[in-house]
Amino acid sequence: MTTTAAPATAPFRFFDLHVVRTRRLGPSMVRITFGGARLPELLTGGRDQRVKLFFPREHQSVPVFDDQGDGWYAAWRVQDPAERSIMRTYTVRAQRQVPAPELDVDFALHGAEEGTSGPAGRWAANAVPGDRISILGPVVEDNGGVDFRPPQGTDWILLSGDETALPAIANILAWLTPGTKAKVWIEVGHAADRQELPTFADADITWLVREESDADRTIGVSPARAESRAWGRMLSAVRAAELPEGTPYAWIAGESGTVKALRRHLVKERGFDRRAVKFTGYWRRGASEEQLLAELTAAAQK
Ligand SMILES: Cc1cc2nc3c(=O)[nH]c(=O)nc-3n(C[C@H](O)[C@H](O)[C@H](O)COP(=O)(O)OP(=O)(O)OC[C@H]3O[C@@H](n4cnc5c(N)ncnc54)[C@H](O)[C@@H]3O)c2cc1C
Structure with a gap:
């Protein structure tokens, strides 16, 4: 049997997001608030809820991605590495439905301003309202992307x-x-x-x-x-x-x-x-x- 390290998809779905605003939290962190037409369908489980973010490459304005449902990881892997979107893992810092559906992600910049960080750090440091990414996020609160689960009897x-x-x-x-x-x-x-x-x-x-x-x-x-x-x-x-x-x-x-x-x-x-x-x-x-x-x-x- 062939297995891969692909993260579990179900019950995860892809969503298109755009930057609504950015806020510097300190010298090393920026909070990016995202909006998106289908964002109300994304349901975070809170705690350490992980999601996959897909960023455009420097010569692109939107991430190049063919949403193949549960087969997305295999499809992403065989795409041209020079063109396919850049995939990174992040945590949902907050989600709100009112006054508008919004989602916050806090990015560590790790040298983005000195040019020593990776593409996600660089993207976050330069993000402006309207910039677009995609997210693979949960559609039920109790999902496989939450790891913090202390058992009964924890003191x-x-x-x-x-x-x-x-x-x-x-x-x-x-x-x-x-x-x-x-x-x-x-x-x-x-x-x-x-x-x-x-x-x-x-x-x-x-x-x-x-x-x-x-x-x-x-x-x-x-x-x-x-x-x-x-x-x-x-x-x-x-x-x-x-x-x-x-x-x-x-x-x-x-x-x-x-x-x-x-x-x-x-x-x-x-x-x-x-x-x-x-x-x-x-x-x-x-x-x-x-x-x-x-x-x-x-x-x-x-
Ligand atoms: C489950 C999970 C949740 C995460 N949640 C968050 C989150 O909410 N916020 C967040 O900022 N990060 C989070 N991360 C970490 C983030 O995914 C990595 O830091 C990622 O490597 C950043 O991508 P990049 O493109 O900027 O750098 P990459 O291209 O992946 O790496 C480029 C270089 O930068 C170095 N590097 C990467 N991250 C750091 C760092 N933090 N400090 C110093 N050097 C670094 C690498 O070692 C490498 O040499 C999470 C990771 C996981 C697995």
Whole structure:
């Protein structure tokens, strides 16, 4: 049997979106608000709801895509790589039906202004009202694109992530029931990237700011060394923490090396049940999402 790493389609559908407005949230993040004629049919499950966004290439004004329903992934893969739309994964930060159907996505710019980011980051940095993309989004609230699902009997929640995971962490915090104990670590580039995170949970939030960290002065430092320093910042913070008593559920996302190191710490050194640690690499240093998807697809076909 041949399998691929294609994300589950049903109950997902394609929607055409256009930019309604953009708002800078801080030095490293921009919120883009989208509208679309069929947007009321898209139903987010909240929390870490993932969606696929399809961007036009630089020489195009709309993403080139042939909506083949459930066969979309196979159709997308065989399209000319120089022409097919650029596919990236993002989180629905918010959805509203009134006063108009709108959907917000918060984009980390990761060097877009210095020209070092990928196409999605560049697109977001330059987006203006009217720009068009497509989205593969859910049409039922309880869908396979929501991973944050603490089981019955969970006593407290651990959340960790960088700015790419901040939209999901913000939504999870807003979703937690009043009084839920939560320990939260969020890494951002600059102090001004910190956001208000409304929650009824009993949340202890620690912000790790890269620009304030001596360990992040990477000039003259090899890429491997810089990488291990980056993992170290989050890992050291969690390792030094006193954690609550009781049964934990952990949700960790962000750069995949950091995510793996943290998961190992929680399972091997803290004794977390590995089934109670939901971990997702949201990006990997030095690899575009296309490269990661190609690796996953090749591994699934073996
Ligand atoms: C389930 C899921 C949900 C996600 N939700 C969000 C979200 O809501 N908001 C968001 O901003 N991102 C989110 N991401 C991460 C986003 O998909 C990646 O950052 C993606 O690689 C950006 O695409 P790009 O075209 O800008 O860069 P790519 O072309 O994919 O990569 C180009 C280069 O940039 C580097 N790079 C990619 N991302 C970063 C980064 N954040 N910091 C530094 N370097 C980076 C890569 O290592 C590579 O070297 C999510 C990812 C997943 C899997």
